[in-house]
Amino acid sequence: MxxxxxxxxxxxxxxxxxxxxxxxxxxxxxxxxxxxxxxxxxxxxxxxxxxxxxxxxxxxxxxxxxxxxxxxxxxxxxxxxxxxxxxxxxVNSIGKELAGPIILAVGNDSQKERYLPAILKMQDIWCQGFSEPGAGSDLAALRTRAERMSEGWRINGQKIWTSGASKSQRCLLLARTGAAEERHKGLVLFAVPMDTPGIDVREIRSIDGQRSFCEVFFNDVIVSDADMLGAPDEGWAAATRVLSIERATNRMYRSWRFQSELEHLIAACRTDARATAIMQPYARQLAQVRIDIEMLKGLVETLIGRLMAGHEIGPNGSFPKLYWSEAHQRFARIAWEIVSQFPPGVEGPLRDLHARMADIYLSSRAETIYAGTTEIQLDIIAKRILNLKKAA
Ligand SMILES: Cc1cc2nc3c(=O)[nH]c(=O)nc-3n(C[C@H](O)[C@H](O)[C@H](O)COP(=O)(O)OP(=O)(O)OC[C@H]3O[C@@H](n4cnc5c(N)ncnc54)[C@H](O)[C@@H]3O)c2cc1C
Known part of the structure; x- marks a missing residue:
């Protein structure tokens, strides 16, 4: 005993x-x-x-x-x-899930001390200044210039689709030091304070009524060397690393959130006989959604296993990004079809469900675009995993 x-x-x-x-x-x-x-x-x-x-x-x-x-x-x-x-x-996923990991990888000790605690304590919200009007999928076409000065850099150019820029304290900015024709060479990454003179932020209203998107203009913005992340020519390597993190581990909870959204749909419909009858013809499609979720969880867990074994994410980040965005968009369309058949003015659980699925449907439209579009993920898998040439 x-x-x-x-x-x-x-x-x-x-x-x-x-x-x-x-x-x-x-x-x-x-x-x-x-x-x-x-x-x-x-x-x-x-x-x-x-x-x-x-x-x-x-x-x-x-x-x-x-x-x-x-x-x-x-x-x-x-x-x-x-x-x-x-x-x-x-509201600070760029800070916590993109800027933070990159600062840990390429930042110096003083930068880690200055930037990292401020991100976690929510003193500094970050935005990501990569895309430009002529450089989205083809990021290496970006034209924002960083000119060397005696102390620091002078930045001129324009970014677009910069999520959360109007409420951010810092921008993870990708700029080029040489000619645009040099493509991946001569790119440099900065942590720019958003209150620096010469930065002009203009909000764009999106279909869901939000004003998260912004255009950000840089007019003779002076940034010190202390806010340069890594060396001047390391920008592309750092940027692609940011993007592979964004595709793979960013919002790691997504598959489980997806499952809870599906469970919410089914549970709320079951509270009402009319809603149950509306949902019934979608049973097989919802079964497929459930399978998609299991596949996604498996992809995330495999990736974590690889990271824990010391492997880089690299092109494998395209698997969960592609699968999640396509599967979640399919689910959002089905869910919206179901809730939009509810009689007007429903209350209680059906009202809550309708509001949530409307938000999910609208925001899901962007999921196959941001962090690299579906076509770009397929190109990455074809070229870098299957060693095939890009489709014409
Ligand atoms: C909700 C949301 C938030 C975003 N937040 C940010 C942010 O915070 N910071 C930031 O920097 N950017 C952000 N973006 C921008 C995003 O990264 C770009 O929209 C994306 O990279 C696509 O670029 P584009 O819009 O210029 O489209 P384009 O690159 O012009 O693409 C248009 C279409 O052509 C296709 N296409 C392009 N090239 C190829 C090719 N080689 N082969 C086959 N098809 C191709 C694309 O797949 C797409 O369907 C955000 C976008 C969205 C929707």
Whole structure:
């Protein structure tokens, strides 16, 4: 007989995250409820600050930079819980999931100290200044110029589709030091403070009524050497690394969020006989969605396994990006078809569902475009994984 005193069982990171989200994800923060007025930026920032303080953001970042020093396995476990909860998307995902990892990879110690804690504490929101009017899929065609000066750089050019620029404190900016014809050569990455004189941000209203997109103009903007990330010619390597992170590990919770959206659709329809009857003819299509979700989870988990074994993401980032965006867009179309047959003025669970699926349908239209379009992902897989020539 074991006479030793009972051990206090420590909660796993996933169990802690589940309990924390149950207590803190309330009111207007919940995306599974219809809200007459959406959560404010200040509320979203406060939520994400608390998420970090509780240990659920910056999970793998070093403790020296306000991270929590855990491994990718814990990161995945916590993100599964974040995905299962109806939490809002981060207003600082560029900072936490693109700029942060790249700063950890190519930044110097002083840059890590200056930028990283400010991202996790939500003092600095970041935007990504890559795309230009003539350079989207063909990013190497970008024309924004960075001219060397005695101390620092002078930037001139225009960016477009810069998500969240009007509420950002820093921009992860890709510019070129040489001629546009040099393509991948002579590109340089900066962490530009958005209050630098000469930066002009103009919001663009999108179909969902949001004003997240911006055009950003740089007119003789002076940036110091201290805000250059890596060496002048390393910009392309750093940029492609940013993009492979964006395609693979960014919003790692997505497959689990996707599953919770499907479960919400089915559960809410079941609360009402008319909605159940509307959903019934879609049963096989919804079964296919469920299969897509399992495939996606497998892709994410395989990728995490590869990263934990010390491999780079590289072109493999195209698998989850392509599969998630296409599958989620298919789901969003089915869900919208179902909820748009509800009688006008539904209340309760059906009203909540209608509001959520309308948002998902509109935002899903962009999923096969941002972080590289479907055609570009297929080209990457054909060229870099199958070693085939690009289709004509
Ligand atoms: C919601 C959203 C948020 C975004 N946020 C940001 C951001 O924060 N920062 C940022 O820098 N950018 C951002 N973007 C821009 C995004 O990266 C670009 O829209 C994307 O890279 C496509 O570029 P483009 O719009 O110029 O289209 P184009 O490159 O002009 O493509 C138009 C069409 O042609 C196809 N095409 C292009 N080239 C090829 C080819 N070689 N072979 C086959 N087909 C091809 C494309 O697949 C697409 O269907 C965002 C976009 C969206 C929709």
């Amino acid at each position: 074991n006479m030793s005193p009972p051990q206090e069982t420590a909660l796993t990171p996933a169990a802690r995250a589940r309990a924390w989200l149950a207590d803190n994800l309330t009111g207007r923060l919940r995306t599974d409820r219809a809200h007459d007025t959406p959560a404010t930026l200040a509320e979203l920032i406060a939520f994400e600050k608390a998420l970090h303080e509780a240990g659920f953001a910056g999970i793998t970042w070093p403790t020296a930079y306000a991270g929590h020093g855990l491994g990718l396995r814990e990161h995945l476990e916590i993100n599964r819980e974040i995905g299962r909860a109806p939490a809002p998307n981060s």
